[in-house]
Amino acid sequence: MDILLQLLLSGIALGMIYAVIAFGYQSTFATSGTLNFGQGDALMLGAMAGLSLSGSIMGGPYVNYWLMVPLVLLIGAFQGVVVEFIGVRPAIKTKSEFGWIMSTIALGIIFRNTAENLWGRDDLPFPSPLPTEPLHIFGANVLPMELLVVGGAILMMVLVELFNRRTIYGKAVVATASDRDAAGLMGINTGLVITFSYALSSMSAAFAGVLIAPITLTGASMGAVLGLKAFAVAIIGGLTSGMGVIVGGLLLGIAETTTGFYISTGYKDVPGLVLLLLVLAIKPSGLFGKKAIKKV
Amino acid sequence: MLQVKDLKAAYGQVQVLHGISLSVPKGQVVTLIGSNGAGKSTTMRALSGMLKPTAGTVMLGGQSITGLPAHRITRRGLAHSPEGRRVFPAQTVRDNLLLGAFTRLTIGSSRARGDIEGDMDRSLDLFPRLRERQHQLAGTLSGGEQQMLAMARALMLNPEVLLLDEPSMGLAPILVEEVFQIIGRLKAQGMTMLLVEQFAAAALAVADYGYVLENGHIAVHGPAEQLRNDPKVRDAYLGSAH
Numbered sequence: 430m431d432i433l434l435q436l437l438l439s440g441i442a443l444g445m446i447y448a449v450i451a452f453g454y455q456s457t458f459a460t461s462g463t464l465n466f467g468q469g470d471a472l473m474l475g476a477m478a479g480l481s482l483s484g485s486i487m488g489g490p491y492v493n494y495w496l497m498v499p500l501v502l503l504i505g506a507f508q509g510v511v512v513e514f515i516g517v518r519p520a521i522k523t524k525s526e527f528g529w530i531m532s533t534i535a536l537g538i539i540f541r542n543t544a545e546n547l548w549g550r551d552d553l554p555f556p557s558p559l560p561t562e563p564l565h566i567f568g569a570n571v572l573p574m575e576l577l578v579v580g581g582a583i584l585m586m587v588l589v590e591l592f593n594r595r596t597i598y599g600k601a602v603v604a605t606a607s608d609r610d611a612a613g614l615m616g617i618n619t620g621l622v623i624t625f626s627y628a629l630s631s632m633s634a635a636f637a638g639v640l641i642a643p644i645t646l647t648g649a650s651m652g653a654v655l656g657l658k659a660f661a662v663a664i665i666g667g668l669t670s671g672m673g674v675i676v677g678g679l680l681l682g683i684a685e686t687t688t689g690f691y692i693s694t695g696y697k698d699v700p701g702l703v704l705l706l707l708v709l710a711i712k713p714s715g716l717f718g719k720k721a722i723k724k725v
Numbered sequence: 726m727l728q729v730k731d732l733k734a735a736y737g738q739v740q741v742l743h744g745i746s747l748s749v750p751k752g753q754v755v756t757l758i759g760s761n762g763a764g765k766s767t768t769m770r771a772l773s774g775m776l777k778p779t780a781g782t783v784m785l786g787g788q789s790i791t792g793l794p795a796h797r798i799t800r801r802g803l804a805h806s807p808e809g810r811r812v813f814p815a816q817t818v819r820d821n822l823l824l825g826a827f828t829r830l831t832i833g834s835s836r837a838r839g840d841i842e843g844d845m846d847r848s849l850d851l852f853p854r855l856r857e858r859q860h861q862l863a864g865t866l867s868g869g870e871q872q873m874l875a876m877a878r879a880l881m882l883n884p885e886v887l888l889l890d891e892p893s894m895g896l897a898p899i900l901v902e903e904v905f906q907i908i909g910r911l912k913a914q915g916m917t918m919l920l921v922e923q924f925a926a927a928a929l930a931v932a933d934y935g936y937v938l939e940n941g942h943i944a945v946h947g948p949a950e951q952l953r954n955d956p957k958v959r960d961a962y963l964g965s966a967h
Contacts, residue, residue: 597823597824597827597830597831598831600816600820600823600824601824601827603813603815603816604813604816604824607813607814607815607816608811608813610775610795610807610811611807611811611812611813612813612824613774613775613794613795613796613799614773614775614795614799614804614805614807614811614879615796615799615824615825615827615828615878616796616799616800616827616828616836616882617796617824617827618794618796619796620794
């Protein structure tokens with residue numbers, strides 16, 4: 430029983446990371462119908478930038494973990510703007526349906542190669558800002574960092590939701606997502622809203638990067654698998670549903686930790702991917718999604 | 726206020742407007758009538774920037790707005806209540822109205838802020854049905870209510886010119902009458918309007934001047950009174966249907 434609880438809690442922490450990255454996929458899909466397939470590399474860049482700022486690899490530490498986070502968010506946002514400007518805007522302008530797919534993948538690979546040259550190919554440890562002694566919760570061992578992951582992920586989503594509901598700029602983002610032409614008639618610069626959604630998307634990936642780095646290892650290739658799994662989460666939950674990515678993330682996270690323990694770590698990715706195949710076969714718009722998948 | 730000269734527009738290779746010239750003087754209501762497919766909505770879309778014209782000029786208040794993107798035209802004070810209403814269904818009636826005032830609420834836009842709450846109140850007075858439903862999601866409104874919301878939202882810009890595209894489309898006859906009464910009230914307040922309508926008789930009754938559009942050309946134009954009595958216009962547009 431204690432073991433199950435342990436697995437559930439670890440699964441939740443992992444699942445929330447997937448949810449944060451998947452949230453990034455949603456944010457650009459909503460406004461522009463496009464996705465940043467370099468999302469995993471945005472996560473990696475966030476983690477590596479965070480390590481450079483608050484670790485010792487680049488002659489630091491320059492700032493502590495808590496001051497590093499907002500700086501990494503800014504770097505992430507800037508990276509998102511670059512991706513939108515170079516990879517996506519031309520495709521939207523020429524109404525190319527698939528151009529952005531290859532260009533976002535290409536940019537992701539360029540970022541990864543650059544990271545390999547800057548920071549090397551080895552995985553590096555990321556100093557934990559919280560005690561590494563596990564806490565005992567109902568007999569299960571929980572790392573304080575795992576609690577921070579869950580808390581940080583929830584905080585980010587709540588802040589974005591408040592922004593969308595309470596501020597005129599957030600309302601403009603929601604309006605652009607629901608009807609781009611009509612939003613233009615309101616005087617909203619919808620091109621700028623799309624750029625913003627890319628900034629937000631990469632920012633959330635970078636945030637996921639600095640949240641997860643202290644409990645895993647940091648390296649140029651860390652983003653590839655996370656980005657892909659988060660994409661599965663976005664498909665499972667539905668590309669249009671905020672609730673969907675949280676539920677999808679938790680399902681995949683818990684499926685991985687329990688399979689890893691009860692069956693074999695070698696198979697830990699299988700149940701989540703089987704779930705993905707089932708969802709695609711039975712409800713292709715995702716568990717919570719509306720008919721949106723045709724746009725992909 | 727709005728001067729259009731030799732406007733041409735196309736969807737891909739298909740030329741829809743073949744050089745339209747029209748003028749909407751300040752404080753007047755001008756109507757554009759014509760059968761389905763004549764290019765009425767295309768004209769509106771080309772004026773508000775939803776569609777980029779291929780030739781011609783559009784002047785608003787003496788300044789050219791030709792070919793500008795929609796959001797920049799809106800900032801110059803041209804409001805467009807588009808065909809098909811296009812309200813934001815997942816947002817409340819109130820949020821839809823606030824979005825209409827987007828350029829007055831944000832920094833860096835050229836519209837003066839003015840009295841947003843007061844304008845919101847006046848809009849809701851003009852459309853009492855919306856007041857009852859102001860906290861409801863726009864997607865839950867009936868077609869008629871959505872049409873009123875689209876008009877109220879356009880008014881929230883505090884526009885120099887208001888484009889109304891088929892405000893009566895798909896509405897029950899009693900609501901059509903209500904919409905035309907509201908247009909009459911806006912006219913009395915001095916609002917400059919360009920009205921596209923299929924109910925040509927009702928449109929010519931409220932308008933000062935009219936243009937008849939046929940296959941992307943202006944076929945006839947003149948004071949509304951004169952068009953109402955023009956035998957050709959009567960036969961084609963004001964016939965037995967009205």
